[in-house]
Amino acid sequence: MRLTAPALSLLASALLLAACKPTTPPADAPVDAAAPTQAPAASDPSDNLNAVLWIQRSEEYRANSLSIFRAAADHLDDAIAQTNWDALVPEERELIGEASALPPAVIMDIDETVLDNSPYQARLVQNGMEYDEVTWAQWVAEKKAKPVPGVLEFAKAAEAKGVTILYLSNRAQHLQEATLENLRAEGLPVKDESVFLGLGTFVENCEQHGTEKTCRRRLAGRDYRVLMQFGDQLGDFVDIVANTTDARGELLDTYGDWFGERWWMLANPSYGGWEPAQFNNDWAQPTEARRASKRGALELAN
């Protein structure tokens, strides 16, 4: 599929907001997804080498992830006991209705929140490739992704307290079976197939845009009181209207207090909406042009 430059720009803006699948660039980047990149020489520098290495080889990554899930677990009892505790933003909850009498659930993004896809990214680094839908689907079909450190213990603790785990992911619906098999094989709670809210999930009376997750959050909120949300991208928690550094900053100004209580952010230095925000979400630019914008975004003094 080849898209025109304006269409690519619009798609990139819309789809990069709720990054979920792993990529170099993010899986939500339709440009590269549609057109696998010509592999540069393996000796070429990869923007992703240190990030992937950090995820795979640093104890700091493991400790960070464990800290997030353990802290979240410490908040579970309060979240369950306080019937007005809800992790959907008021604008979304108001459209759905009262939640206090609904059964509890937590919403979890999958990629780099529940499942670690760093081996896929390591392959891209080693082979000088960028993300594309074909290699991504092959990786998902392998069902070899391991749990992010700490998520298993949290999910089991939540399940034991009667909390349903909902997997709200931008993995496409056609990847549902392989994804659920991967989750089950790793011991993660999967109540039934309805807990997978992948990209393409139909939501009645809600118009969905690109990969944004608002409609699927509303769908979850109709049946559950959402105690917590977990993700590795801002778009996993709330709709991002414009993927700019300013708009992203304003979002954190508004909802920063929610993190560490109702919202839990996993570290993902490898990909995400933060990166294209540095180059106007224009994935159609050559790699070197994107790098030039990123270098230009570096702060050399405060």
Ligand SMILES: [Mg+2]
């Ligand atoms: Mg993710």
